[in-house]
Amino acid sequence: MNPDFYGDSVRGERVGAYENRYTPWYDLIYYESSVTPGLKLAMRVDKPRGKGYILASTHGWHMTIPPVDADAAPSDEPYLHLHIDMRGRAFSTGKPDCNGLELIDVYDAVRYAQKAYADYLIDPDTVYYEGGSGGGGNGYALAVKFPDLFSAVTALCGISDYANWYENDRVGEFRDELCPWIGCTPEENPEAYRSRSGAAGVRNLMAPLFCAHGETDERVPVWHARHFVECAREAGKGDLVEYLELPGVGTQAHWGRATEEQLAELERRSEANRARSRRPLTVPEKGTLTVLGYLYTKRFAVRLDSLDAVAELEYDCAAGIYRVTGAKGYTLRVF
DSSP: GGGGGGSSSOOOOOOSSOOOOEESSEEEEEESSSTTTOOOEEEEEEOOSSSSEEEEEEEETTTTOOOTTOOOOHHHHHHHEEEETTHHHHSSOOOOOOOSSSHHHHHHHHHHHHHHHHGBBBBBBOOOEEETTTTHHHHHHHHHHSTTOOSSSESSSSOSOOHHEEEEEEEEHHHHHHHHSSSOOOTTTTHHHTTTOOGGGGGGGOOOOEEEEEETTSSSHHHHHHHHHHHHHHOOOHHHHHEETTTOSSSTTTTTTTTHHHHHHHHHHHHHHHOOOOOOOOOOOOEEEESSSSEOOSSSEEEOOOOOOOEEEEEEEEEEEEEEOOOOOEEEEOO
């Protein structure tokens, strides 16, 4: 694990051209958005020495993806690792958002890689996610907005409730972006913040989720991990969540004061969570799920007319019944 992937130390400048680049071990790939025509979406694809599984990652809040170096040695990871550049960053066009359409971009990246890189994959349907900081907040939301996409999820020092994060941003470095990226303050529209917060949809959780946080993290307070864990317990999903809290760890750097042993234990537990979860998941044939703006499963997808809305879905695939309550309008697709 490279802690720099989960901070803000790597900030990229806008690229001048949006073209695929292929090297022996690392590719820069542009793929199409399924929801925003004409958008240029990028990911760096780290290719394994042999066959592996897909591991998708998103970067920190202010960051962008690592560049491609044709002379770099191959990664030691046993994964086809997708480093996904969020919309509006250095390699991708569009406007940044916060757990809105940018998470559908992650879905689109995975779907692209399942086909284009099939020769590198043991099983294209076994997919993992790992992210930290802003990417950890993405992880909490991805796990509940796409409940059967990932076989296991790792969320490190992530945001589980964006209204709370807004209200407790000591420095103000994130609040200034939350307003334009979401389009309002929590006071103006609390549901818009709820629809982007993974803790609000924890009843949907299916994938085993490992989360870790430093006790004294100043930028994303440890409250966020504790809150997600508690919400999972209250929803009867506690057995799916493994939590590691690092005492005395966290400054303006998420892992400030962490020892090499602590970081190694974090990495070990994240990898063990994936190793225990090699099978693809599928949502049950019937049930009740929370829709945070949208909900994608392998059986169906629901997209509310507003990304800022929260609704409930009761469904029975065999009977062809899909009832959405709490939203003014929505679009349903059955696969």
